[in-house]
Amino acid sequence: MDILPILSTLRRHKITALLVILEIALTCAIVCNAVFLISQRIDRIHMPSGIAEHELLHIELANIGAKADEKARTAADMAAIRQIPGVTAVAAVEQVPFGNSSNNSGIKIDPKQNKSTLNATNYFGENVAETLGVQLVAGRFLQSDEYVDLEDAIKAFAAGESNSKALPHSVVITQAMAERLWPGQQALGKQLYMGSELPLTVVGLMKTLVRPSIWDDSAAQYSMVIPIRVNSGQYVIRTAPQDRDRVLKTALEKLKLINPNRVVLKKRTWDEVREKFFQNDRAMTGLLVGVCIALLVVTALGIVGLGSFWVAQRRRQIGVRRALGATRRHILHYFQTENFLLATIGIAIGMVLAYGINLFLMTHYELPRLPAIYFPVGAVLLWLIGQAAVLGPAMRAAAVPPVVATRSV
Amino acid sequence: MFGYYLDLALRSLKRNKVLTALMVLAIAVGIGASMTTLTVMHLLSGDPLPGRSGSLFYPQVDSNPTPGNYKEPLDKLDYPTAMDILNAHLADRQTVVVDSPVKLRAPDTQLPPLIPSMLSTTSDFFAMFDVPFRYGGAWHAEDDDKHARVAVISSDLNAKLFNGANSVGRTLRLRDTDVRIVGVLAPWRPAPQFYTVAGGRFAAGKTADFYSKTQDVFTPFTSGLEINDGNFYQYTCWHPAPTPGHLQNAPCAWLGVWVQLNNPTKVAAFKRFLDGYAAQQHALGRVVRPQNTRLRSLMEWLDFNGVVPSDVRLQTWLAFAFLAICLFNTIGLLLAKFLRRSGEIGVRRALGASRGAIFAQCLVEAGIVGLLGGLGGLLLTLAGLWVVRSQPVAFADLAHLDGSMFLLTFALAIATSLVAGLLPAARASRVAPGLQLKTL
Known part of the structure; x- marks a missing residue:
């Protein structure tokens, strides 16, 4: 197909051609970035937790009443839950993965450091890692003689007795955290410091264990399990996936029986925990998908409209x-090639714009760089949309009978 | 044509x-x-708070004694600093705020206990922030000093507990303490819930929770600390609190103070007071960065926290x-x-x-x-x-x-x-x- 006649025609319709080009360019730039944002959100929604999500239940009771009774009450609650048929493990915890409320500490590898190397979350509770089903990759989990009570630990810590038996001395951390603290080295047996005061020896490495609340996705797996027993009215229960509903119902009945005055704050499976944690991301993904589709439809309709106008204007020609x-085929190809040319220019400008918008998002929204694969995929998509949109007007053009030439030249 | x-x-x-x-x-x-x-x-x-926000300020003093080159003071104050600023009575009005979850029952009703959020503050809070009342009114300044067992409740809570009727004079049980309702708010929905905003710069833009509804129960600061002792949460601690949830003597920042300053002279005077206070505390060894004092206006504070x-x-x-x-x-x-x-x-x-x-x-x-x-x-x-x-x-x-x-x-x-x-x-x-x- 000869493109020179097309170019000379376009030169006579500079403004219209420019509008189509601009529309395609902007659509290309925005859709590329929006799709990238969507992929980021989808990655986030599928963030690994490192726990046996389909086997876990979470119950949180309001933490009320005298502190002195809490230890006995927790023991009674745990014993009651353990008796339920189908329960394989239960742990009293103070925070849970994706639970949104968290207790975090600055971690140093040298107590003389001025600022912490990283900030990690503290999982407390006897057997919490085992109950959650965390995978161990090296070393061991914590042993029962290593656990201390939270109240004793706080008192000893406030008194500054850093070697006290009431303080924890070991810790299990995630691989991601070990790699950040000691890149390329064996972390087992090394010491890390909570603040400057509390040394802990790494005795085990976990594959992954996600934090309760995530501000920075790159630090999502910075978690530690510390041998401290807690009595804060939160329980994690493990059972077979098909038993979850029954176990949750029975557990709540039993807990109500122990003390009818307590307020149940949370009762849920981990599928619900994850769903709630990522609900904003899901809503935003839906919105972005909607915007992309609407943009492509508006652009396609714009091409149809202008295509129809051009065909009508050039009936005599x-x-x-x-x-x-x-032949009809010649006419059809003429309009298709014209659209292809405009789309190509639009896409080229759009790619530059897409890159610019990505740079803006990188500085203002801490987004990574747009992967190169988006450029060819975006280009093909817009070419296809352009061709699909121009097909109707082009067919109408091809249907113009030669006899039109004889009328009022 | x-x-x-x-x-x-x-x-x-x-x-x-x-x-x-x-x-x-x-x-x-x-x-x-x-x-x-x-x-x-x-x-x-x-x-x-259109028309009012210009005269409301959020004083900050860096009460964190950990040495280091920190550019900004902590977003909240520890108890001694907050009390010193409050008791100076240099502003036209001043108040302190802290919220905590509290177990609540209404003995007159058969409803199961609730865990609403309680704001412990002073009587100036209502006048400063132009809080609208449906029934009754705020407690008096003496009630703050007397640790009075009184409360103001939100319109939502009044609807839930008393079907919207005038509940002034009725009793609520907050944890184990009976308090008398002295006021019921008309619907009040400040957006954002500006008086508790803090830590926005660490939230990476996920600040939607700054727009939650107001607390359901308001009690005098002094009474609230006693009623709900052990259930207060810190903004941050530079050392572990000796008794978690009881923060009056803890090395923790957990209180927000708001002051109303009606003209620029008073604003300048108050800033001088803050600087002088920080310098004096520096001499006493309690404050290590006396230069880190701030007196941001309400809108500047919201802006600093990137609330949107x-x-x-x-x-x-x-x-x-x-x-x-x-x-x-x-x-x-x-x-x-x-x-x-x-x-x-x-x-x-x-x-x-x-x-x-x-x-x-x-x-x-x-x-x-x-x-x-x-x-x-x-x-x-x-x-x-x-x-x-x-x-x-x-x-x-x-x-x-x-x-x-x-x-x-x-x-x-x-x-x-x-x-x-x-x-x-x-x-x-x-x-x-x-x-x-x-x-x-």
Whole structure:
């Protein structure tokens, strides 16, 4: 197909051509970035937790009443839950993965450091890692003689007795955290410091264990399990997936029986925990998908509208060409090639714009760089949309009979 | 003349219904998207206390004794610092706020216990922040000193417990303490819940929770600390608290202080007081960065915390890019429409119509498209806000269209279509009549 006649025609319709080009360019730039944002959100929604999510239940009771009774009450609650048929493990905890409320500490690898190397979350509770089903990759989990009571630990810590038996001395951390603290080195047996005061020896490495609340996705797996027993009215229960509903119902009945005055704050499976944690991301993904589709539809309709206008305007020209021997296929190809040319220019400008918008998002929204694969995929998509949109007007153009040429030249 | 143009425009729009519908749809969708996000932006970035916010300030002193080159003081104060600032009584009004979850029962009702959030504050809180009362009123300053067992409850809680009846004088049990209700608020929904805002700069834009509803129970600060002892949460601690939840003597920042300063002289004097206080505490060894004092106004504090969630800002950018594409689309379609009528325009020009007349006629047509697009856009905005209200975010219930936004919708729609119409109208008015007449 000869493109020179097309170019000379376009030169006579500079403004219209420019509008189509600009519309395609902007659509290309925005859709590329929006799709990238969507992929980021989807990655986030599928963030690994490192726990046996389909086997876990979470119950949180309001933490009320005298502190002195809490230890006995927790023991009674745990014993009651353990008796339920189908329960394989239960742990009293103070925070849970994706639970949104968290207790975090600055971690140093040298007590003389001025600022912490990283900030990690503290999982407390006897057997919490085992109950959650965390995978161990090296070392061991914590042993029962290593656990201390939270109240004793706080008192000893406030008194500054850093070697006290009431303080924890070991810790299990995630691989991601170990790699950040000691890149490329064996972390087992090394010491880390909570603040400057509390040294802990790493005795085990976990594959992954996500934090309760995530501000920075790159630090999502910075978690520690510390041998401290807690009595804060939160329980994690493990059972077979098909038993979850029954176990949750029975557990709540039993807990109510122990003390009818307590307020149940949370009762849920981990599928619900994850769903709630990522609900904003899901809503935003839906919105972005909607915007992308609407943008592509508006652009396609714009091409249809202008295509129809051009065809109507050039009816006589088309008639003359047909009369001079051009086939229907020639006319069809003419409009298709014209659209392809405009789309190509639009896409080229759009790519530059997409890159610019990505740079803006990188500085203002801490987004990574747009992967190169988006450029060819975006280009093909817009070419296809352009061709699909122009097909209707082009067919109408091809249907113009040669006899039009003989009327009022 | 305008009536004639209107008639011509309507005829022309009716002639090609598909093209007209496309243009109206493009404008409606663009307006709908941008007005939805703009309304949300407007609600979230607005002034929670118009007319008053200028005289409200949030004093900060860096009470963290850990050495280090920290540029900003902590977002909240520890107990001694907060009490020193409060007891200086240098401002026109001053208050301290801290919220905590509390177990609540209404002995007169059969309802199961609730765990609402309780705000412990002082009597000045209500006058300073212009809090509206439905029944009764705030407690008195003496009640703060006497650790009085009194409470003010929100309109929501009053509806839940007492079906909205006047509950002043009735008793609530907060944890194990009975308090007497002295006031019931009228519906009060400051957006954001500005008086507890802190830590926004560490939230990475996920600040939607700053827009949650107000607390349900308000008690005198002194009483609240006693009633709910052991259940207070710190903003941060530089050493572990000896007794978690009891923070009066803990090395923790957990209190927010607000002061009302009615004129610039008082603001300057108060800042001098803060600097002097920090210097004095530095000499005593309690403060290590005496230069880190701040006295931000309410709006500066909200700005510093970046209260508008980054998702909302991103959506606004996206919506306006969307509107831009719809604009290009409309320009293209209007151009097509006007130039298609070159013959007709040629005849009008030959019969004596001036370029300006053609230009005006085309703009009237564009304006009508804008008006129709505005109507469609309004419906889409209402639909969009309905979608926002069904989102799981703290500010969902705020998303309503107000009068000014309603008018802005039409203004934006007509402005968009007139801007879109400018270029096509200019082109149409430059159609050469002779050439057109020859081809008729």
